[in-house]
Amino acid sequence: MLDIRWMREHRAELAAAMAKLNDTEAPWEKALELDERRRAILTRVEALRAERNSGSKEVGRLYQAGQRSEADALKARMASIGDEIAQLDAELREVEAAFNDAMLRIPNPPDPEAPVAPDESGNRVVLEVGTRPSFAFTPLAHWDLGEKLGIIDVERGAKLAGSRFYVLRGAGALLQRALANYFLDVHTTEHGYEEVYPPFMVRGECMVGTGNLPKFGDNLYRDVEEDYWFIPTAEVPVTNLHRDEILAASDLPRYYVAHTPCFRREKLSAGKDVRGIKRVHQFEKVEMVKFVAPEHGRAELESLVANAEVLVARLGLPYRRVLIATGDLSFVACLKYDIEVWAAGCQEWLEISSCSWFRDFQARRANIRYRTAEGKIEYVHTLNGSGLALPRIIIAILENYQQPDGTVVVPEVLRPYMGGRSVIG
């Protein structure tokens, strides 16, 4: 959410920022209009309230002084003011509801550093590390490899839950567990993150806080009976950890890491990426979330992306860092890097991490503030990034480390997490 006062005073700047996004429905003009109406009603209703407050006090005083008839007359006058207030209140409630809804549907303006382009064609590769493996044979894609090795069972996943579900078996399940443990260990022991185990279902307010609601409810699973929403990423519960809190300056920066399943409806992508486990309804991810003082927001994005990249590097996978263009930015991010890993089988760069800086956009929605050293209360900055998404890393390991005999070599760093195992198959 944006600061309405900032919006009022920087209309042109706001318009220019919104034009850089590919969101033509952003109701920022509507919000400004509703804000005018809201304030007009507010000043009227508050003047009436002030009058009623002092009048009501006077009624009490008159009764105590025994001046009944004066009191009754004043009481009648206050009653009619009350009616007027009730009427304006109803109007105000309506306008305010519309205003709030509009505010929640305005995306975060992009940072000036983001390349300006209408879509992903403007994304900029800023770093490429490692060399893509070459093979003396034709490398298999993970869906074939996984099936042959008996470690990815897409067919039975579909039997249990439908398309875009899968079963990891044996060494496949072990590999995922090893990855999660390895990632968590690195983040907690080397990068200063606190591990948390949050609920995987949350209330709607949490989804509003991170920006998933009201606009993107279509992508979420939900238990209507209990009004629980299934998290699409650990970002949701972890960011909301400090919702409605005022942190001390000494609490910042705060780094959290969580390993959770992620549930996504992926409704709009039917027909795309159907094979294998690249795009599925349920997957595991290790997620990093940061709460920081505003002056460190930008720098914290760099360390965040570095925290994710070191994992890819240590797994020996070729990867690149992509700076996302304005038209490809998510609703909440003002600046974002994607990390993509090369998958030799399907011959694709796969996004395995998205590292975003939100400025105070989420903090305003979730009301997360801190008290500065000077005692002022300000919104924190939030950031988050995957570190890392597991199925796609499994894909990359299988496809890049495959051998002529159909086996897969286990990256060195994972072997201690897999009982010393060095080969799958």
Add this chain to the structure above:
RNA sequence: GGAGGGAUGGCCGAGCGGACGAAGGCGGUUGUCUUGAAAACAACUGUGGCAGCAAUGUCACCGGGGGUUCGAAUCCCUCUCCCUCCGCCA
């Protein structure tokens, strides 16, 4: 799932229709005293909206929402959460 009891400021806790943004205590900040610290004493110490260059004024907030009333922390309805007992369950 059934029965009961609760929710008040950073924390504890009073208030149960007007003088209450809210007693008192703890904590915090500042000052006096002290070589320094402690103690004691004194003052200050919630969040947000609106108007204003500002000083300031004004409105709202006592778990959330709605209602009764001239007037609600206080009365009524409803929801959420917490606690106790019973049932069920890994």
